[in-house]
Every structure is written in C-alpha cells, then in structure tokens.
Amino acid sequence: MSPVLRVVLIVGSLLALWVVINRVRKKKIRIADSVYWVVCAVLMILFAVFPGIAFFFAGLLGFLSPSNFVFCMIIVLMLVKLFNMACDISKLTDKVEQLAQELALHEKENEDKGM
Template identity: 40%
Template sequence: MSINYRIVLVLGAIVVFAFVLRKLKKTEMSVANSVFWLLFAVALVIAAVFPSVVFFFSGLIGIESPSNFIFLCVIALLLIKCFTLTVEVSSLRERLDVLAQEIALRDKDRHERYKTKRESVDNDVR
C-alpha cells in the first residue's frame, strides 16, 4: 500500500471526524449515528497506520490488492448503514402515518362536539 494512499486514508478520517464533531456540536446528528461514523474513521486510521493488518485480511480472503480490500469493506459498511437507515425511515413513516390518523380522529371528534354544542345552543335560543 503506497504512502500516498495511506495519507489519503488518514486525511479522509480526519475529514470524517471533523464533520461528525461539527454536526454533533450543532445537534444535527444523533449520538448513535455519530458513533458509527467515528468508528468508521478510526477503522480508516487503523488501516492507514497498520497496513500489515490490511495485507493480512486481504490475503486471508484472497484479494490481491489491499486497496481493493479497503474499498470492499467501505462499500459493505456503507451498504449496511444504508439498510439500517432504510429500516429506520420505514419505521418513522409508519409512526408518522399513525400519528396523522390519530390527529385526524381527534380533530373530527372535536369538530363533532363543537357542532353538537352549537346546535344545542341554537335550539335553546329558539
């Protein structure tokens, strides 16, 4: 693994750290999501600082180029994260639908009670 590639990995990790910490400071990201990205950045640093680990695992799996192994791992991790976020979005959509239905039912009930009160007041006035 070339020194340039290792420098790019470390710089990428630093950018991820800075971006995540900035989003955390502005409370634009949850702590649970930030942990994933911080661990992701740590893994990039470990891969850059200890290339022998990358060589070992790429040889173990049978991938000739360690950089291809890193790309494979990054793609796999991002696909897993994408899947978990899709599941979370689906769950939130379902909850949003239920909340919208509950609000609609409450509004309908409130409107019917108001209508009934108004009719009784109108009947008393006559």
C-alpha cells in the first residue's frame, strides 16, 4: 500500500471522526448511528497504520493489491449502510402513511359528530 494512500486514509479517517464527534456533541446525530461511522474510521486507521492487515486479507481474498481490497471494503461498508438506511426509510414511510390514515379517520369522526 503506497504511503500516499496510507496518509489519505489516516487524514480522511481522522476528519470523519472529528465530524461525527462534532455532530454528536451538537445532537445532530444519534449516538447509535454514529457508532457505524466511528467503527469504519477506526478500521481505516488500522489499515493505514498496520498495512500488513490489508496485505493479509487482500491475499486471502485474491485481490491483486491491498489498496484494491481497501477500496472494495469501503464500497461494501457503504452499501451495507445504504441498505440499512433504505430499510429505515421504508419503515418510517409506512409509519407516516399509517399516521396520516389515522388522522384522516379521526378528522372524519369529528366531522360526523359535529353534524
């Protein structure tokens, strides 16, 4: 893994940690949601500081270069997060629809009582 990539991983991970910590302090993100980002940043720092880990897994999984493994891992982690967010959005959409239907029923009942 090139020294430039290692530096980029460290700087990017530290920047991500700083952003997440600031968002938690300002209460703009829940702590449960921030855990994912902290774990990802720590993984990237580990790969940058100890490139032997990336070399091991790259060889084990058949990647030609450890940097390809790191990039692939980042993509996979983002896809997992995207899927989880899509599931959360789907649940919230169902809840909003249910609440709108209940509100419409209550308004209809109130109109009927008023007549």
